[in-house]
Amino acid sequence: MDFDLGIRGGTVATAEWTRDCDVGIREGRVAALGKGLSGARAIDAAGRLVLPGGVDSHCHIEQLSSFGIMCADDFHSATVSAAAGGTTTVIPFCAQHRGDALPDVLADYHQRAKEKAVIDYAFHLIIANPDEETLATDLPEAIRGGIRSFKIFMTYDRMRLADEQILDVMAAARRDGALVMVHAENHGVISWLSGRMVKQGNVLPRYHAIAHTRGSEAEAINRIIALAELMDCPILVVHVSTIEGIELIRQARARGLKVYGETCPQYLFLTARDIDAGLAGAAFCCSPPPRDEAAQEACWRGLKDGALSVYSSDHAPYRMDATGKLPKGDQTTFKDIANGVPGLELRVPLLFTFGYKAGRLNLQEFVELSSAQHAKVYGLYPRKGTIAEGSDADIAIWDPDKRVTIESTLDNTGYTPYKGRQLTGWPVTVLSRGEVIVDDGKVTAARGRGQFLAREPSDALKPLGRQMPEIAQLAAWNTPLQP
Ligand code: DUC
Ligand code: ZN
Ligand code: ZN
Numbered sequence: 001m002d003f004d005l006g007i008r009g010g011t012v013a014t015a016e017w018t019r020d021c022d023v024g025i026r027e028g029r030v031a032a033l034g035k036g037l038s039g040a041r042a043i044d045a046a047g048r049l050v051l052p053g054g055v056d057s058h059c060h061i062e063q064l065s066s067f068g069i070m071c072a073d074d075f076h077s078a079t080v081s082a083a084a085g086g087t088t089t090v091i092p093f094c095a096q097h098r099g100d101a102l103p104d105v106l107a108d109y110h111q112r113a114k115e116k117a118v119i120d121y122a123f124h125l126i127i128a129n130p131d132e133e134t135l136a137t138d139l140p141e142a143i144r145g146g147i148r149s150f151k152i153f154m155t156y157d158r159m160r161l162a163d164e165q166i167l168d169v170m171a172a173a174r175r176d177g178a179l180v181m182v183h184a185e186n187h188g189v190i191s192w193l194s195g196r197m198v199k200q201g202n203v204l205p206r207y208h209a210i211a212h213t214r215g216s217e218a219e220a221i222n223r224i225i226a227l228a229e230l231m232d233c234p235i236l237v238v239h240v241s242t243i244e245g246i247e248l249i250r251q252a253r254a255r256g257l258k259v260y261g262e263t264c265p266q267y268l269f270l271t272a273r274d275i276d277a278g279l280a281g282a283a284f285c286c287s288p289p290p291r292d293e294a295a296q297e298a299c300w301r302g303l304k305d306g307a308l309s310v311y312s313s314d315h316a317p318y319r320m321d322a323t324g325k326l327p328k329g330d331q332t333t334f335k336d337i338a339n340g341v342p343g344l345e346l347r348v349p350l351l352f353t354f355g356y357k358a359g360r361l362n363l364q365e366f367v368e369l370s371s372a373q374h375a376k377v378y379g380l381y382p383r384k385g386t387i388a389e390g391s392d393a394d395i396a397i398w399d400p401d402k403r404v405t406i407e408s409t410l411d412n413t414g415y416t417p418y419k420g421r422q423l424t425g426w427p428v429t430v431l432s433r434g435e436v437i438v439d440d441g442k443v444t445a446a447r448g449r450g451q452f453l454a455r456e457p458s459d460a461l462k463p464l465g466r467q468m469p470e471i472a473q474l475a476a477w478n479t480p481l482q483p
Helices: 075-084 102-116 132-144 163-176 187-199 206-211 214-231 243-254 265-269 280-284 293-305 347-357 363-377 469-476
Strands: 003-008 011-013 018-020 022-026 029-034 039-044 049-052 054-059 087-095 124-126 149-153 179-183 235-237 259-263 395-405 422-432 435-439
Touching: 011 363, 049 363, 054 075, 054 347, 054 363, 075 087, 075 102, 075 422, 075 435, 087 102, 087 363, 087 422, 102 124, 102 132, 132 163, 149 163, 163 179, 163 214, 179 214, 187 206, 187 214, 214 235, 214 243, 243 259, 243 293, 259 293, 265 293, 265 347, 293 363, 347 363, 347 395, 347 422
Parallel strands: 003 039, 011 049, 054 087, 087 124, 124 149, 149 179, 179 235, 235 259
Antiparallel strands: 003 022, 011 018, 022 029, 049 395, 395 422, 422 435
16 A cells, blocks of 8 residues: 555556556655556546646636626636536636736735635736836746746737837746747727727627637737747747638748647637627627637647647636626627636537547647646646656546536536537546545535646747847847847
């Protein structure tokens, strides 16, 4: 009885290998992999897949949106829902709005998460106010505290940064060791088209998908890649939805640039037709919007060939009432609708059924996309994202044949965009640091047991050391740019 717990008789898989073996767990960590491992307690995993718990590196929890609307989930409801779907680590955002001091923002999110989270969590920042104080003092301080990624916006009146401000943020990220995440859409196109449509009385949710054109995403991705190359600053373009955007990222990567892309369930499983359902279409409004089947295929292809590196939920939960999606009741226009869809619970099960079981992904690719790659990109690997000696025993035990028809989820959104879909495979038992937190589908985790994860600098955020000709010329003249 060498171990606190043994997971016996299952098929264990990581992003690198699949093996029939037991897992021995001691003091919350994986202590051994092998045959005949016994523990004070045992879980019989015969016929099951024993996989790393999911890592969801993009979700919004207890956060004010870019419109100033509080999302529907707090750290308890969101992490309970995540755990139920086999996710054991989340990386939500601490959002700075204009006028907010970063240290206050951070202290506030830390406090709320500590009291309520049931699984482990790290944080990204959202930077809306890159003033001198933020760039010179507060960001380095946040990075020292283990927050090594910031999201910036190229659109939204209350959040967007001008190109000069983006360059400032990139310079700070490069100097101090952080990854810049970008919401890439052209603000002018969206606001001009929206203005015209609203003036003409075209205000139903379906016009949201028209305003956020494919070209506005592609233009912004093209521009952000140019800025990143100038600054030699790694970037990750979040929630990529278009064929054109994915192609730009693929080309940048082929030139050796550290440009990473992310896509989400809504771009694999929804289309703009879902939004074209009268006011009820608000339930599917997110930015960028879902597109069409060809774009869905491009997203699958991007995940498969590495043009897209991560698959996150972008869980942004808003209820279908005045607190969220419909602030003006039936007078709500597409400009008033809170942007976002829930996805924390179903992200991994959807990928299991429609990626792995459907034969689009092999088991290693499934683990990479649901878990390992997030941990690698964001500096949590190998503590999270794998099953290896010394890693946290964050493990999802899947019944690969369990049939589930999606009815509802445990988050506080009140609906799921995926209602009625048929899934094959479900994570029936979930462990976080060796503790069973989901037992036969029932979440048993105690409120506040989740721990904050300070992140290490990952390879992803290290600059290439490649200078553009203009920057190299400045250096050659002995007049280099100051960091
Ligand atoms: N961007 C996100 O990442 N999530 C929700 C809305 C948005 O604009
Ligand atoms: Zn965004
Ligand atoms: Zn988001």
